[in-house]
Amino acid sequence: MKVSIVIVTMNHLSKLKNLLDSLFGKEQTKLKHEVIVVDNCSEDGTVDFVRAEYPNVIVHENEQIKGFAANNNKGVSLAKGEYVFICNPDIIVFPGSIDTLIRYHDRNPSVGIVCPQLLNSDKTYQASVRRFMNAKIIALRVLLKGNDATNNKIVRKYLLDDFDKSKIQPVDWAMGAALVLKRDFYLKLKGFDERFFLYVEDVDLCLRSWKLGFSVVYNPEARMIHDHQRASFNGINRKSIMHLRSMIYFLKKHKLFFSSPSYVH
Structure with a gap:
């Protein structure tokens, strides 16, 4: 098994249908793979739909609601692939993208995590990579209400204002909506930190990868739509x-109140 595709969903059936269409369509990955759906107590018929329409998908039903980190860790615990692809249900995978990410990872053993270029529903570029944060950046983000169009220089640097989105390159961290890493490395990292119930667990995972000496890489040769709701x-x-x-x-956790590490300059 080359790759295990792990999807955590909670009442996302309409979007999950689009994802599964992209994963099981004519242009699906050529790699030997499995799909694992962790259902977080959905009430929209997700489990019945997946079992009826995609009987080869491995389905795990939660008995109680859990956080993003715990659900993905559960999915990976069921995985048999050399790689795991952490994939949100609101993703649509473009043909060949999974193969591209894994082929790149295979050729670059110093890489810990690789992510695709994410696009909005209208196929415009979606900013999904950032520099690491500190208390000052967080305070500014709160004061500015998360406005990505701000002219504040500190926030613009955090948002990678000078980022060349067409270039394969290392980044501090990438959004957890679509990440590929080796299953053994995921287990070495002990997966996502379950003390995060929702949000920032992806930032934490990427920082821990860098601390172990393995880079996080953005690869725009792989492209996916992310129907993201902020x-x-x-x-x-x-x-x-x-x-x-x-x-x-x-x-x-990382003692970053007054400074933030940057592994990419």
Whole structure:
């Protein structure tokens, strides 16, 4: 088994259908693979649909709601592939993209994590890579309400304002919507930190990869649509508070209140 595709879903059936269409269509990966769906107590018929329409998919049903980290760790615990592809249900995989990421990883043993170029639903570029944060950056992001169009120089640097999106290159961290890494390396990292219930666990995973000496690489030769909903920045709500708590835990864990590491210059 070359790659295990791990999908965590919770009431995302309409989007999951599009993802599964892309994974099982005529242009699906040529690599020997398996698909694992971890269902986080969906109430929209997800489990029945997947079992009826895609009987070869491995389905794990949660008995209680769990966080993003715990659910992905469960999915990987069921995996048999040399690689794992952590994939959100709101992803649509372009033909050949999984093969491209794994082929690149195979040829570059110093890489820990590789990610594709993500696109919005209209196929415009979606910013999905960043520099690492510190307390000052987080405070500015909160004050500016997560506005990516700000002219603040500190935030622009954090957002990789000078990023060449057409170039294969190392990045500090990449969004956890679509990540490829070797299963053994995932286990060496002990997976996602389950003390993050939602948000920032991807930043933490990438930082721990860098700390072990393995780079995080953005590869735009692989492209995927990410129908991303930034709910955490739509005013003060439960998700925005959860996001802030995760950021504070990240700062405490890595002692990044006054400085932030940058493995890419």
